[in-house]
Amino acid sequence: xIVFVVRRLIETVVVLVLVSFIAFSLLHITPGDPALFILGDxxxxxxxxxxxxxxxxxxxxxxxxxxxxxxxLQGNLGNSIxxxxxxxxxxxxxxxxxxxxxxxxxxxxxxxxxxAGILSAVRRGGWLDSIINVSANLAMAVPIFWLGILGxxxxxxxxxxxxxxxxxxxxxxxxxSTRQLVMPAICLALVPLASLTRQTRSSMLEVIRQDYIRTxxxxxxxxxxxxxxxxxxxxxxxxxxxxxxxxxxLVGGAILVEQVFxxxxxxxxxxxxxxxxxxxxxxxxxxxxxxxxxxxxxxxDISYGYIDxxxxxxx
Amino acid sequence: MSTTIIxxxxxxxxxxxxxxxxxxxxxxxxxxxxxxRKVVIFGAVIIAILIFVALTADWITPYDPYQQNxxxxxxxxxxxxxxxxxxxxxxxxxxxxxxTRTSLAVGVNSVGLAALIGMTLGLLAGYxxxxxxxxxxxxxxxxxxxxxxxxxxxxxxxLGGGLNNVIISLGISLIPTYVRLMRGQVLAVKQSDYIxxxxxxxxxxxxxxxxxxxxxxxxxxIVLITLxxxxxIIAEAGLSFVGLGITPPGAAWGxxxxxxxxxxxxxxxxxxxPGFCVMLVVLAFNLVGDGxxxxxxxxxxxxx
Numbered sequence: 001x002i003v004f005v006v007r008r009l010i011e012t013v014v015v016l017v018l019v020s021f022i023a024f025s026l027l028h029i030t031p032g033d034p035a036l037f038i039l040g041d042x043x044x045x046x047x048x049x050x051x052x053x054x055x056x057x058x059x060x061x062x063x064x065x066x067x068x069x070x071x072x073l074q075g076n077l078g079n080s081i082x083x084x085x086x087x088x089x090x091x092x093x094x095x096x097x098x099x100x101x102x103x104x105x106x107x108x109x110x111x112x113x114x115x116a117g118i119l120s121a122v123r124r125g126g127w128l129d130s131i132i133n134v135s136a137n138l139a140m141a142v143p144i145f146w147l148g149i150l151g152x153x154x155x156x157x158x159x160x161x162x163x164x165x166x167x168x169x170x171x172x173x174x175x176x177s178t179r180q181l182v183m184p185a186i187c188l189a190l191v192p193l194a195s196l197t198r199q200t201r202s203s204m205l206e207v208i209r210q211d212y213i214r215t216x217x218x219x220x221x222x223x224x225x226x227x228x229x230x231x232x233x234x235x236x237x238x239x240x241x242x243x244x245x246x247x248x249x250l251v252g253g254a255i256l257v258e259q260v261f262x263x264x265x266x267x268x269x270x271x272x273x274x275x276x277x278x279x280x281x282x283x284x285x286x287x288x289x290x291x292x293x294x295x296x297x298x299x300x301d302i303s304y305g306y307i308d309x310x311x312x313x314x315x
Numbered sequence: 316m317s318t319t320i321i322x323x324x325x326x327x328x329x330x331x332x333x334x335x336x337x338x339x340x341x342x343x344x345x346x347x348x349x350x351x352r353k354v355v356i357f358g359a360v361i362i363a364i365l366i367f368v369a370l371t372a373d374w375i376t377p378y379d380p381y382q383q384n385x386x387x388x389x390x391x392x393x394x395x396x397x398x399x400x401x402x403x404x405x406x407x408x409x410x411x412x413x414x415t416r417t418s419l420a421v422g423v424n425s426v427g428l429a430a431l432i433g434m435t436l437g438l439l440a441g442y443x444x445x446x447x448x449x450x451x452x453x454x455x456x457x458x459x460x461x462x463x464x465x466x467x468x469x470x471x472x473x474l475g476g477g478l479n480n481v482i483i484s485l486g487i488s489l490i491p492t493y494v495r496l497m498r499g500q501v502l503a504v505k506q507s508d509y510i511x512x513x514x515x516x517x518x519x520x521x522x523x524x525x526x527x528x529x530x531x532x533x534x535x536x537i538v539l540i541t542l543x544x545x546x547x548i549i550a551e552a553g554l555s556f557v558g559l560g561i562t563p564p565g566a567a568w569g570x571x572x573x574x575x576x577x578x579x580x581x582x583x584x585x586x587x588x589p590g591f592c593v594m595l596v597v598l599a600f601n602l603v604g605d606g607x608x609x610x611x612x613x614x615x616x617x618x619x
Binding site: 011014015016018019021022026027029030031137138140141142143145146149150152153157248249251252253255256259260270271273274275277279282285286289290293294297 | 553556595
């Protein structure tokens with residue numbers, strides 16, 4: 001077990017070094033001089049020279065990377081070009097907002113998808129199965145930003161059940177915060193929800209027809225016990241794998257959802273960074289998200305040992 | 316998607332004439348399963364309409380999609396303008412019709428790019444193994460640690476907007492899945508006797524890879540390509556919605572949803588119609604992809 005964890009840790013570090021190469025190279029695949037590209041043709045030569053120095057563009061590439069990476073390891077992500085503020089500070093304000101949105105969406109998708117997938121598998125071929133399948137297909141196809149706009153039109157502008165847009169911290173006004181979060185969280189939960197439902201259904205179907213399930217039934221266990229205690233335990237493993245991968249969908253989706261609902265989180269920050277040609281900000285964002293995703297995958301891999309006793313790492 | 320899939324049509328059957336019979340039967344079975352489900356036909360029809368509309372856009376649009384007419388701006392749907400007009404007085408239906416070209420161009424080209432690069436890398440990683448495989452797979456892991464939409468945005472930021480850059484940035488973000496799937500396929504196929512036979516008779520690595528390994532890895536990749544067309548189209552819509560896609564006068568469904576968002580209270584159709592098209596087209600590719608999977612791979616039939 002320890003050998004496995006150490007090996008996975010080393011792999012994670014290697015992956016993060018490669019992510020840092022990707023993030024670093026973003027500045028350098030720009031056409032022409034990055035400083036000129038960022039500031040535009042109207043900038044004075046002095047300003048361009050100052051930025052070149054700030055970004056160490058006058059140094060050889062490996063020196064630039066070494067300096068950038070050293071700062072990164074010390075938690076210094078540099079200063080945003082657009083906001084004229086430390087990138088780490090910008091993240092500190094916005095990360096909790098996106099985290100709040102993401103965690104609610106994640107729980108929502110787990111709470112709905114696993115029961116839906118089980119029901120769909122147990123009632124295979126029935127009308128409930130059809131409804132769940134059609135809904136999952138639609139949910140995979142619907143552009144979430146468009147669904148958000150539909151939601152705003154019907155539930156906020158016409159029915160006036162929910163606020164139109166915006167974000168309030170739950171510590172300021174819990175009720176308003178929750179009401180504001182309903183639509184964004186549903187939109188964000190949609191894609192993970194659909195794929196988790198499909199995965200739960202198919203791995204349940206796989207497990208249900210195995211012999212030990214028949215044995216459990218013939219022992220006289222109730223159907224509820226057979227499903228929850230025998231079938232689900234084995235069916236859940238691929239679902240957990242997929243759950244680890246949903247983090248990417250959540251981060252990607254947050255970019256769109258925050259845009260539609262005007263939520264000042266990481267997604268909106270990224271979009272303003274992209275439009276402001278703020279590479280320092282974009283690089284920092286790629287790094288932070290890369291670290292979070294890599295650590296989440298590590299956690300998922302390690303958790304297999306606890307979920308599935310058949311998996312032994314030290315072999 | 317499973318990792319090891321038995322190819323349904325053996326394509327190295329030239330040595331034995333009698334293998335031709337199962338070959339045609341499997342082809343018939345493919346058609347029967349594929350066309351046997353109404354939803355798959357529905358998806359195929361939508362895709363056919365999409366391609367037709369994209370090809371004939373110049374002739375079937377009622378108006379010039381770029382023609383501004385401020386006196387006609389923000390008109391509701393009428394017999395003259397079936398889906399109304401936008402803030403610049405451009406006909407919404409005509410712009411949606413031209414939007415099919417953007418969606419298809421981005422979908423086909425970015426997926427083509429990703430499949431070409433991803434399959435090559437996956438073939439190399441799976442067949443050659445060793446440090447090449449390690450290097451390729453670690454790079455893929457790194458790409459997978461960055462959410463595709465975010466990667467596309469970041470690359471788009473560096474390259475700038477416009478059709479070609481959207482294709483490149485989406486293409487790069489789609490590569491990892493192809494590498495992983497292709498490598499898994501190759502590792503499975505490599506164990507077969509006919510691959511060993513090819514090596515024993517002295518075929519070069521290149522010949523074995525292209526003539527024997529590749530053709531037997533294709534069916535799940537065809538499914539992935541189909542499903543990915545939907546993924547690319549919805550991602551392009553997302554990029555255009557955020558504003559980093561097709562540059563302004565060009566018609567893209569995502570940016571039309573965003574433009575219409577400002578007039579949601581008075582002209583909701585400006586946002587509703589193009590977004591609905593995205594959903595319909597993505598749904599069609601997903602349905603056809605699912606149908607292809609069931610038809611190409613009997614082992615997955617009924618479980619997914």
